[in-house]
Amino acid sequence: MILGQDRAVDQFLAAWQKRRLHHAWLLAGPRGVGKATFSRAAASRVLADAAGPVRGDGLSVPDDHSVMRLIAAGSHPDFRFVERLERPTGGLARNISVAQIRGLGDMLAVTPSISPWRAIVIDAADDLEASAANALLKMLEEPPANTLFFLVAHAPGRLLPTIRSRCRRLDFDTLGDDAMTSLLSHQFPDKNPAQIRAAAGLAGGSAGRAQRAATLDLASLEQAALTIMTEGDPTNARRSALAGQLSGKASAERYAAFLDLVPSLIAREARNFDAARRNRAIHAYGKARETASLAPRLTLDPGMTVFHLGSILADLALKR
Incomplete structure (x- = not known):
């Protein structure tokens, strides 16, 4: 198709x-x-x-x-x-x-x-x-x-x-909303319309990214990361829950996707920040990119890496 x-x-x-x-x-x-x-x-x-x-x-x-x-x-x-x-x-x-x-x-x-x-x-x-x-x-x-x-x-x-x-x-152009929705609905008949829209929203017009988002349920990871970024994590519970989800061999693909997701999320949300918070977001983006790049090469512990990325997100919320 x-x-x-x-x-x-x-x-x-x-x-x-x-x-x-x-x-x-x-x-x-x-x-x-x-x-x-x-x-x-x-x-x-x-x-x-x-x-x-x-x-x-x-x-x-x-x-x-x-x-x-x-x-x-x-x-x-x-x-x-x-x-x-x-x-x-x-x-x-x-x-x-x-x-x-x-x-x-x-x-x-x-x-x-x-x-x-x-x-x-x-x-x-x-x-x-x-x-x-x-x-x-x-x-x-x-x-x-x-x-x-x-x-x-x-x-x-x-x-x-x-x-x-x-x-x-x-x-070849990026795909429009109608094409993305049609493609995902065909390939994932078990997904409801809200899940299809969420996967399409993560894809930026790329069917490949949309399929990966739907398969790995990246929408739930994005929502968890966004919650930390907007509300903070004063008890560490949210970061610990994410680290637990993304540790272990069975979670390797979702962990790799999370490494890509966090810098992209910061860059996207920073567009809506005021000037002071946007400057902090630029710094946070650099740290997240560096962590996401180094973690696979240095075989850093996935749980600790996810917790660290969560801390970068939480820092943006706590200093608003």
């Missing part, structure tokens, strides 16, 4: 239907607005159509289509999805490596297997290490016939100008 990005979908479909496709597409826009979903859908439609016309509007292809089954299984010989790899010790690698990009050469060196077309998705091109970007540039400079590159870019300005110049750019 690609909601709120009709312009990008229409532009790509018009080019495909006329068989006037640029070989490389730069999908530019904020995180979580549908760029990777679009790239998979566009690649699937091209590969399915090329193997035999597909009925239906837009980019949709039936799930039981042979091309869709192969892509879902990761075994389509003419499709590659390149992203950061898992580290043996856990977590994702910092960058997409040059070896991953050079590895595409094996596919590009032979004739496509199922149809005349091939498709490669790089998610995200921002993550390419320098040597990988240069290796990709060589492929874009001399692309094999009927090969499509989809470069997902959250910050296209970070890409090599020579890469950008060889791509047709499609811009």
